[in-house]
């Protein structure tokens with residue numbers, strides 16, 4: 276079976292882009308990715324667009340066709356939606372198409388515009404990742420689950436409110452060297468302790484910021500990769516699984532889908548990850564970043580905060596917390612940051628391991644996706 | 651953003667005006683709400699039962715998170731309630747200030763306004779929970 280490679284990546288700076296719409300942001304990321312890959316737009320066989328809320332925030336359905344029209348190309352174009360994991364799902368689909376021999380080059384573009392409306396509307400769109408009929412209508416949002424989870428975690432493991440901000444401090448520090456990060460500035464613990472409560476005990480410094488962004492990947496089959504001048508990174512494998520809604524699980528402080536997916540993936544590929552492996556975890560809320568490390572076996576239960584000090588390549592771009600979380604694009608930012616790291620072209624970091632891992636999920640581990648890269 | 655829909659809501663009225671549960675004849679587990687399949691094992695050999703609407707607060711959070719349509723009654727108390735039937739349901743706690751709420755507190759279902767489009771728009775009503783002491 277053919278192997279899949281990431282030949283090029285492109286990112287736009289995450290932020291609130293009042294001057295740019297989804298088309299402008301997407302085109303910018305796509306142009307960068309094509310240039311990085313050394314491939315022309317007319318060599319693309321398939322356009323996959325990951326976006327979570329275009330109908331709600333942009334009045335736009337069939338965003339993939341619209342984007343293909345804007346690019347002036349005639350290709351197979353498809354929009355992929357898997358909530359917050361949309362970008363990973365699009366990459367996984369592109370990988371499958373290439374391995375099946377259906378296509379040789381796939382352009383994956385992820386885009387989200389969350390800043391077009393006041394935050395109450397962005398929050399309503401974001402809350403639509405949960406079950407509208409059973410959770411949404413009852414005014415339950417993801418931040419509420421995250422808050423109850425953090426509460427359990429702090430009580431059970433004797434972790435203080437102050438200690439949890441260690442995650443955000445590390446993410447803000449990591450973002451300092453990422454030219455595409457939204458919140459690339461240091462924040463004092465004092466300011467975090469005084470920050471506004473969103474859902475007790477979660478404050479704005481435990482949560483991702485509302486933002487826009489677009490990122491793109493050029494994925495190619497092995498025979499194409501071998502003709503390129505750059506240093507394509509192999510997409511070794513992926514795994515994904517879903518779980519019951521959080522209220523049916525009995526335990527909030529575990530991510531069962533992440534744990535199961537990782538078990539399957541590591542069994543199949545034989546990969547071993549440790550604290551010095553480059554890993555991107557889904558920290559929409561800090562508590563989820565901590566729980567992901569525990570579900571991936573990188574820390575014992577309740578021990579993730581202690582493990583942070585020894586993880587130089589954890590969310591090196593600043594994670595969802597500080598780089599930002601333009602939802603449909605987020606996993607593509609993570610993969611782009613990992614690809615650059617593995618090509619030794621990420622500013623200020625040298626990485627020597629053969630593999631790296633992306634973790635992303637939608638909601639409270641409602642679905643979790645893992646992608647392994649290898650060089 | 652799309653506004654509230656009469657048919658979306660009306661179709662599920664038994665889940666909003668009463669608390670219906672799914673009891674699986676295959677794996678034996680009970681879950682909220684009434685579904686056609688067991689969310690644990692996928693079996694369609696299920697029956698729907700009524701909950702007493704009585705339970706205890708398992709976990710809760712005081713929420714200042716604003717969404718379009720539910721901007722009133724801030725802050726909200728969002729909780730997981732363990733019903734007497736052993737099933738956990740996500741729900742709002744009303745008629746109490748945050749300081750009065752405790753885990754383990756007995757609560758029961760009451761009919762309240764869930765949200766509305768705008769002051770002149772469609773209003774959704776459904777069950778929330780109130781501490782039993784308030785009765």
Ligand SMILES: [Zn+2]
Pocket residue numbers: 674675676677678679688689690691692693
């Ligand atoms: Zn069952």
